[in-house]
Amino acid sequence: MSNLLAKLGLHRPELRAWAMYDWANSAFITVIITAVYPVYFSKIAGADVPPEVSELRHGIATTLGLLIIAALAPILGAIADFAPIKKRMIGTFLGIGVVSVALMFFIQRGDWLLACVLFVIANFAANGSFVFYDALLPHIAKEEEMDRVSTAGYAIGYVGGGLLLALNLAWILKPQWFGLPHGQGLTAAQETLPTRLAFLSVALWWLLFAIPLFRRVPEPALNIRAGQLTSGGAVRNGFRQLGETFQELRRFKNALLMLIGFLIYNDGIGTIIRMAVIYGQGKGIGQDALISAILITQFVGIPFAFLFGLLAGKIGAKPAIFLALAVYGGISIFGYFMETATHFFILAILVGMVQGGAQALSRSLFASMIPRHKSGQFFGFFAVVEKFAGIFGPFLFSAMIAATGSSRNAILSVIAFFVVGGAVFYFVNVDEGQRLAREAEAETQPRAKLNSEQGGDQQLTPDKT
Numbered sequence: 001m002s003n004l005l006a007k008l009g010l011h012r013p014e015l016r017a018w019a020m021y022d023w024a025n026s027a028f029i030t031v032i033i034t035a036v037y038p039v040y041f042s043k044i045a046g047a048d049v050p051p052e053v054s055e056l057r058h059g060i061a062t063t064l065g066l067l068i069i070a071a072l073a074p075i076l077g078a079i080a081d082f083a084p085i086k087k088r089m090i091g092t093f094l095g096i097g098v099v100s101v102a103l104m105f106f107i108q109r110g111d112w113l114l115a116c117v118l119f120v121i122a123n124f125a126a127n128g129s130f131v132f133y134d135a136l137l138p139h140i141a142k143e144e145e146m147d148r149v150s151t152a153g154y155a156i157g158y159v160g161g162g163l164l165l166a167l168n169l170a171w172i173l174k175p176q177w178f179g180l181p182h183g184q185g186l187t188a189a190q191e192t193l194p195t196r197l198a199f200l201s202v203a204l205w206w207l208l209f210a211i212p213l214f215r216r217v218p219e220p221a222l223n224i225r226a227g228q229l230t231s232g233g234a235v236r237n238g239f240r241q242l243g244e245t246f247q248e249l250r251r252f253k254n255a256l257l258m259l260i261g262f263l264i265y266n267d268g269i270g271t272i273i274r275m276a277v278i279y280g281q282g283k284g285i286g287q288d289a290l291i292s293a294i295l296i297t298q299f300v301g302i303p304f305a306f307l308f309g310l311l312a313g314k315i316g317a318k319p320a321i322f323l324a325l326a327v328y329g330g331i332s333i334f335g336y337f338m339e340t341a342t343h344f345f346i347l348a349i350l351v352g353m354v355q356g357g358a359q360a361l362s363r364s365l366f367a368s369m370i371p372r373h374k375s376g377q378f379f380g381f382f383a384v385v386e387k388f389a390g391i392f393g394p395f396l397f398s399a400m401i402a403a404t405g406s407s408r409n410a411i412l413s414v415i416a417f418f419v420v421g422g423a424v425f426y427f428v429n430v431d432e433g434q435r436l437a438r439e440a441e442a443e444t445q446p447r448a449k450l451n452s453e454q455g456g457d458q459q460l461t462p463d464k465t
Contacts, residue, residue: 007310010152013216017212018140018149018213018216020212021090024206024207030161030164047110066127078377086132097129101118102203102204103118108192109188109192134363135376147365151306151360152309162298171197251436257428259381259385264420265417271397272331272351279407296352300352301353307357327350327353329418332412332415366378366382371437
């Protein structure tokens with residue numbers, strides 16, 4: 001059993017606890033971002049306006065939440081590298097996210113403004129917690145473990161998100177099975193109760209399964225110069241370090257190339273995720289089939305995320321990512337010829353096979369090419385790239401439809417993201433990037449030792465709570 005856990009990247013308690021946060025927050029991604037909340041917003045919260053107006057408002061809320069965290073992520077990440085607050089910041093964003101999602105229970109017909117405000121806050125909070133969650137990875141996993149640990153997190157996330165989504169859909173579609181109001185003559189509040197309970201369940205799920213991270217994952221030890229822990233010290237130094245990080249990106253040129261390539265090809269991945277349901281609806285595929293396809297993607301992703309971690313151990317993370325990008329190119333071509341629900345199910349399976357692997361290995365490969373003591377600020381930039389990667393692709397998709405009048409041409413255009421992003425990624429020298437990151441870490445150790453001997457530094461030990 002221990003050998004199997006080692007192969008999967010789950011062989012230590014802190015690794016399993018870290019991965020469980022993926023289980024916790026994936027409920028938000030699947031239920032709120034992808035499957036249930038968008039439909040509820042369109043049919044209930046925005047019921048009193050035309051569908052296109054409702055879609056526009058939801059789109060603006062989505063973009064606003066991403067832009068806010070994209071602007072703040074590098075600053076927050078830099079601050080977190082000057083004070084032992086990574087777990088505290090996860091807890092803060094978690095609390096904001098849980099409360100805002102729980103309050104979605106009170107959204108009723110026509111409450112589109114309340115729905116937008118809560119969605120912006122929840123989206124901001126969830127993505128804010130991801131910055132510090134990802135930044136913990138290089139501190140808890142050894143260099144040779146990071147690919148497996150990162151893909152294990154994605155795989156466990158697929159399980160958690162998929163299970164809660166399946167449960168939510170069961171009581172939404174069959175409320176009588178759970179003793180919920182059903183049948184004719186229901187009030188508006190009774191009719192929407194199953195869906196509103198789904199929002200409440202996400203908040204509880206997110207909170208409950210985040211507990212292991214706070215109990216088992218240690219806060220990274222930091223060497224802090226005297227005075228930096230005084231009021232405002234970490235903030236001032238965080239802003240100063242942010243400017244230095246812009247300069248240092250030129251030193252870590254392979255990490256920078258990785259960011260640029262990831263920005264481009266992840267935009268293609270994000271476009272397929274966000275636009276697949278809309279594209280399927282345009283082809284006349286029914287809602288039940290579309291929702292079933294989302295569940296298929298979730299559960300297919302579980303074994304394949306683990307498999308990509310094992311594959312990276314055999315051939316390396318970079319070739320494994322290229323394999324995933326090639327499959328995504330095939331998905332775009334297949335989508336061009338898609339006509340039936342069966343075709344959509346095949347696409348869902350293909351996406352499930354590569355989605356978790358591509359994104360998890362990108363996270364772990366980037367983590368291996370940055371110095372651990374600056375993980376917060378570098379993953380702050382990584383978060384910015386992830387957020388902007390959700391903007392350009394859908395814009396191009398919509399522009400292609402407007403220009404050509406065909407969604408077929410739009411889905412085919414997504415190939416450009418995989419080709420261009422892959423071309424940039426090709427020039428990433430992984431070995432050199434990892435060597436420079438380890439050298440930067442080694443440079444800090446003599447200074448930390450000297451400062452400690454002089455009594456000028458404080459060594460922050462891991463939090464064992």
